[in-house]
Structures are given as structure tokens and as C-alpha cells.
Amino acid sequence: MDLGELARTRRSLHSYTDDELTKDAIMGLFETVRTAPSSFNLQPWEFLTVRSESGKERLKDCAYGQQHVTDASAVVVVLGHLNRSSFAERTLEDQVEKGYRSRENADELLDMFEHEELQDNVEWTVQSCTIAATYLMLAAWNNGIASCPMAGFDPRSVENEFDVPENLHPVLMVTLGYPDLSSREWNRERKWRRDVEDMVNFEELSFS
Amino acid sequence: MDLGELARTRRSLHSYTDDELTKDAIMGLFETVRTAPSSFNLQPWEFLTVRSESGKERLKDCAYGQQHVTDASAVVVVLGHLNRSSFAERTLEDQVEKGYRSRENADELLDMFEHEELQDNVEWTVQSCTIAATYLMLAAWNNGIASCPMAGFDPRSVENEFDVPENLHPVLMVTLGYPDLSSREWNRERKWRRDVEDMVNFEELSFS
Numbered sequence: 386m387d388l389g390e391l392a393r394t395r396r397s398l399h400s401y402t403d404d405e406l407t408k409d410a411i412m413g414l415f416e417t418v419r420t421a422p423s424s425f426n427l428q429p430w431e432f433l434t435v436r437s438e439s440g441k442e443r444l445k446d447c448a449y450g451q452q453h454v455t456d457a458s459a460v461v462v463v464l465g466h467l468n469r470s471s472f473a474e475r476t477l478e479d480q481v482e483k484g485y486r487s488r489e490n491a492d493e494l495l496d497m498f499e500h501e502e503l504q505d506n507v508e509w510t511v512q513s514c515t516i517a518a519t520y521l522m523l524a525a526w527n528n529g530i531a532s533c534p535m536a537g538f539d540p541r542s543v544e545n546e547f548d549v550p551e552n553l554h555p556v557l558m559v560t561l562g563y564p565d566l567s568s569r570e571w572n573r574e575r576k577w578r579r580d581v582e583d584m585v586n587f588e589e590l591s592f593s
Numbered sequence: 594m595d596l597g598e599l600a601r602t603r604r605s606l607h608s609y610t611d612d613e614l615t616k617d618a619i620m621g622l623f624e625t626v627r628t629a630p631s632s633f634n635l636q637p638w639e640f641l642t643v644r645s646e647s648g649k650e651r652l653k654d655c656a657y658g659q660q661h662v663t664d665a666s667a668v669v670v671v672l673g674h675l676n677r678s679s680f681a682e683r684t685l686e687d688q689v690e691k692g693y694r695s696r697e698n699a700d701e702l703l704d705m706f707e708h709e710e711l712q713d714n715v716e717w718t719v720q721s722c723t724i725a726a727t728y729l730m731l732a733a734w735n736n737g738i739a740s741c742p743m744a745g746f747d748p749r750s751v752e753n754e755f756d757v758p759e760n761l762h763p764v765l766m767v768t769l770g771y772p773d774l775s776s777r778e779w780n781r782e783r784k785w786r787r788d789v790e791d792m793v794n795f796e797e798l799s800f801s
Contacts, residue, residue, distance in 0.1 A: 386595060387595065387735070388594060388596055388625065388731055388732060388735040389624075389625055389732075389735065392728065392732075393628055395628070412789055412793065415789040415792060415793050417596065417597055417601075418792075419786045419789055419792065420600045420603070420786060421727075422603075422604075422605045422730070422741075422742055426785070428786065428787050431798065432792055433794050433797070433798055434793055434795050434796075436795065437796055440796055464798075475785065476784070479784060483781050484777070485778075507716065508715065508719055509744065511716055511723070512719060512742075512744055512765065515720050515724060515727070516723060516726075516727045516742070518724075519724045519727040519728070520727070522630070523731070524600075527595070527597065533630075534630055534632075536717065536720055537632075547797065547798060548797070548798065549798065556720070557720065573691050573692050574691045576687060577634070577683065577687040578627045578628060579627060579636050579680065580627070581620055581623040581626075581627055584626075584627065584636075584638060584640055585619070585620065585623050585640045586640065587616065587642050587643075587644065588642075588645055588648055589755065589756070590639065590755060590757065590758075590761075
């Protein structure tokens with residue numbers, strides 16, 4: 386689907402059919418997700434995909450009991466690496482080989498990444514992982530799969546429940562499933578959006 | 594362009610032609626951006642779009658002198674509201690009217706949003722604004738306009754230089770311009786991406 390139509394017709398949805406979302410269908414979406422840009426091309430993301438009833442129940446408990454977690458066919462927990470060193474050697478070497486940066490610069494960056502405090506990188510990893518999560522939502526809708534991004538969960542519970550290593554930060558959950566076109570939610574009028582003129586300022590900020 | 598092709602062919606680019614990026618062309622991109630999802634549909638974003646040479650010079654100083662800031666035809670500074678109350682009344686009222694939530698729930702949320710500490714909401718606004726920034730990059734490429742997301746700038750300098758109100762947080766810059774197809778950068782081999790099998794785990798995390 387053309388991006389314009391895709392964006393106009395996509396909507397966050399909690400009401401899904403019971404149709405199975407296969408592993409293959411899910412893996413196909415990630416062929417688009419993997420092309421997402423990230424800071425220094427560090428790709429600091431991991432995707433924990435939960436389809437089992439028991440797994441979704443555990444996630445629902447982490448998400449203050451929100452019903453659409455278990456209603457979804459699958460829930461993807463987007464986790465961000467807090468250490469920029471995770472894939473740095475591989476991606477910087479690639480950038481040196483292809484002429485994007487000098488060996489000296491790559492070595493400097495690698496050294497910097499290896500000596501950072503993990504907690505200083507939360508905002509950094511949230512940015513890159515949210516770009517990837519956005520690709521996931523758009524790729525889903527391009528394949529007829531509805532989604533809803535969720536930030537309303539307790540990251541500590543997710544870490545404990547799913548043995549998340551210390552260097553990974555739970556960024557977002559994305560629920561996935563085929564849209565229930567007979568649902569009340571689907572048939573509600575679309576939500577209000579701000580006008581472009583209200584959001585965009587040229588050269589300086591002015592608030593009316 | 595279909596999303597799959599759009600994602601595959603898009604690449605972050607610093608090399609732009611001198612062709613003007615008109616205000617109309619830029620405003621057209623935001624017709625797609627405005628459809629982006631956000632937490633509670635609060636749409637906590639403002640876009641400061643800089644096209645003037647003097648404005649880009651000031652932004653370049655905020656971005657540690659990075660040349661592609663002034664090489665770009667336009668730079669969009671994505672700013673996020675730290676107070677969730679900014680558009681809460683408008684959007685919650687809309688959700689009550691259309692049946693998405695009860696009046697009681699909307700009132701509770703509004704009360705909560707009005708009594709929060711701004712600094713607790715950084716991660717929250719970074720998420721919603723990064724979704725919008727991703728829409729901007731994809732909409733640009735769908736219109737033949739290249740872009741590069743940039744987190745490498747000093748947010749305090751941006752705040753001082755452009756009189757950013759205290760309740761707004763600089764999240765990202767996005768450089769925009771028509772791609773210079775004769776540039777060395779454009780003709781370099783594409784950067785490495787992680788394999789899907791390496792990024793996606795089912796049911797539990799396992800790292801090989």
C-alpha cells in the first residue's frame with residue numbers, strides 16, 4: 386500500500402479476530418523492520434514475541450491487566466540495548482569497509498561505547514527502538530494486521546517475568562492481530578488529529 | 594510507494610542537491626505525520642522547521658558543527674511536550690464524544706496529567722515524538738526527499754538558541770533535502786543490517 390494511504394487507514398486497534406498469526410507472517414514483518422535507521426546503525430533492538438496463552442497472561446499482569454494483551458494474537462515486546470557496544474564492532478567495521486568512516490574514527494567510537502554508563506543511554510535506545518516499533522506497526526498494517534503500541538506496563542515486572550538481561554530496557558509493547566471489522570471499536574469515528582498548521586513552525590517557535 | 598519498497602530503498606543521507614524544498618512540499622509531508630499514533634492520542638509534538646541559512650548555521654552550532662545541517666535544504670527540530678496536559682482536554686473530550694472512554698475516566702486522566710512532574714515524562718514524550726519523526730522520514734522518501742535523523746546535538750543549546758519553552762524537550766533533528774545521486778555517499782554500498790533471526794525471539798529470550 387502507498388505510504389499515504391497506509392498512514393491514513395491505519396488505526397490503533399484492540400479488537401482482533403481469533404485467526405492465528407503465524408510465525409512466518411510475523412517474521413515477514415521483520416524483513417521491513419530490519420531496514421529501520423538507528424543511531425550509528427547500531428540496531429540496538431531485540432523483539433520478544435509472545436503468542437502462547439500463558440505468555441500473554443504473564444504480559445497482561447505486567448501491563449496492569451489490560452485486556453487487549455491477551456486478546457491479541459501476538460504481543461511483541463521491544464527491548465533496547467543500553468550498551469551501545471553490543472553490535473558496535475560489527476557495524477563500525479562494515480562502515481569502515483564501505484567508506485562511511487575512517488578506521489581511526491571507528492576505533493574512537495568503539496572505545497567510547499565500551500566505557501559508557503548504561504543508564505545514560507535510556508533516551509538513546511528508546512529513540513532507535515521506537516523507530517523500529519513504528520516500522521513494525523506500519524509493516525503490520527501493510528499486511529492487513531492491526532496493532533496497538535503500548536507504553537502502559539511496568540518495565541521492572543517485564544524484566545523479572547521474562548529474565549531480561551540487565552543491559553536491555555523494555556521500551557514498548559506492540560499488540561498484533563487481524564482486525565475485527567465487526568467490533569464496536571473498528572466502527573467508531575476516527576480520533577481527532579491536530580492540524581498541520583498547529584504543529585509546524587517555520588524559523589521560530591510561535592504559539593497562538 | 595508500497596511500504597516494503599519504501600523501507601528497502603530509503604537510506605539516511607547527508608548529500609543533498611541545492612534544489613529548494615518549498616514550504617508547501619514540507620507541509621504536505623506533515624499531512625502524513627499528523628496521522629501518527631501517540632500515547633492517549635495526546636500528539637505531544639511541535640516541529641520547528643528551519644530553512645534559512647542563518648537558522649541552519651545556528652542549528653549547526655548546536656550540533657557540534659556537523660556539516661550536513663547546513664547542507665540540508667531544511668532541518669526539522671522535533672520537540673516534545675513534557676506535560677501530558679497540553680492537548681489532553683481537547684483529545685479526551687473527543688474520545689468521550691466518540692465512545693472511546695467514559696467521562697469519568699477522561700476526568701481522572703486529565704487530573705493526573707495536570708499534576709505530574711515534567712521531568713518524569715521525558716521517555717514518554719521521546720516515544721511519541723519518535724513515532725512522528727519516523728513518519729516524517731518515510732513520508733519524505735515517499736516524495737523523493739532524503740533525510741537523516743540526528744540525535745547528536747546539545748539539547749540545552751537548542752533550547753537557548755531558539756527560545757524553547759521549558760515544557761518542550763528537543764527529541765531529534767531530521768535533515769531534509771533532495772538526494773544528490775552523484776554523491777559518493779549515495780553510491781556507497783548499503784550498510785549492514787542484522788538478520789531477522791538474530792533480532793526476533795519467540796516466547797523467551799535466548800542469545801546465542
